[in-house]
Amino acid sequence: MRRALLSVAVVALVGAGAAWWLTAPDNLPASALDGVTGDAGRGQVLFAAAGCGSCHIAPGAEETDSPVLSGGRRFATQFGTFVAPNISPSPQGIGDWSDYQVVNAVMRGVDDEGRHLYPAFPWNAYNKATVQDVADIVAYIRTLPPSDAGSLPHELSFPFDIRQSLGGWKLLFEHRDWVLQGDLTPEQERGRYLVEALGHCGECHTPRNALGGLDRSAWLAGAPDPAGKGRVPNITPAGLDWSEDDIVTMLQSGFTPDYDVVGGEMAQVVRNTAQLSDEDRAAIAAYLKAVPPVESTAPQPGAGDSTAEEGTASDEGDS
Structure with a gap:
């Protein structure tokens, strides 16, 4: 019995150690900023x-x-x-x-x-x-x-x-690979970087599973607002039938092709995208037209939508 208990204790300790090791932070290499000077x-x-x-x-x-x-x-x-x-x-x-x-x-x-x-x-x-x-x-x-x-x-x-x-x-x-793969133009690649990385649009426009993981099979297809206030819209070609020029205009001014103005969280997004170059806004539009269409019941973007491309919460400190 003593040996059995000891064996169980050893297995438990090994299991706990393995779990701790597997869940330990994966930091950037210590040399990651070598030769890098912030501008x-x-x-x-x-x-x-x-x-x-x-x-x-x-x-x-x-x-x-x-x-x-x-x-x-x-x-x-x-x-x-x-x-x-x-x-x-x-x-x-x-x-x-x-x-x-x-x-x-x-x-x-x-x-x-x-x-x-x-x-x-x-x-x-x-x-x-x-x-x-x-x-x-x-x-x-x-x-x-x-x-x-x-x-x-x-x-x-x-x-x-x-x-x-x-x-x-x-x-x-956690995913460190791009969602949109394949043969992309330089403009689409730039748009992918702005949408999938810096702009983190998928954090709100993509549905999540019960544990909060993104459902990348429905990338940008719309999702429930995390605060329970309606839905964040589908911005794949299946839900957003605007032209690239329409998207560029909205990202610069907030005006939609329906002579409306975006509201809610999306209004803040536009204040951000308005500071980008014309080329970057065009790249975002080119990317959005290139993503696979995914059908959903999410509404079209408009003045009253609760869209939030800046993310659910952007905690760069103690998040």
Whole structure:
């Protein structure tokens, strides 16, 4: 009996050790930023493309050319409520983080203490960005005003409050490959980068399974709003029959071909895409026309839709 109990204990310890190892953070290589210098000027446009301010500016705060990324915005989901943290260049934000720690958080979903970040922060899209682009964004954020606001904790119930379990989630649902594969034009490839990586449009426009993993077989086919307020629309060619010029116009001005104006979260997305170049907006349109059509019951984009291409919650700090 003693031997049997000892065997069971050894197996349990080995199993626990293996589980801990499998769910441990997968950090960027320590050399990832070797030879990389962030460019704040270039990072300003990339910051807009990535939608960082859309989530990290305090609720109700006035948007300016120098946003204060004090956090505090709340995002209700079926798993609980996530609260965007302070990511300003202050000790309460990311001021004491190294560039490597910030880039690692954005691209691997791991904070400065080595803890997993929740996928409410779209690192599962940013993991396809280039290290140079993320470093440029970090350089720009460091030029913005600091805020001494403390980051508020997420409001999650058991077992979703166990961060180590996110390592298992990553094993199941993290994807570092592109959704749209095949022979693409340079313009479509650029659009893919903007939509699938920096813009992380799929984080809201793609349905999820019961554990919150993206259903990539229905890429961009629309999904329930995570806060329970209607649906995010289908933007594949099966749901969005606009021309490329129509899409470009909407991304620049917010006006639709039906003489309407986008509203809800999409209005914030347009404020971001309006800062991109004409070529980048055209690339996004070319990509959206190239993705496979997927039928769904999601509504067409319009003035009252709850679209949110900037993501469910973009927590670049303690998410």
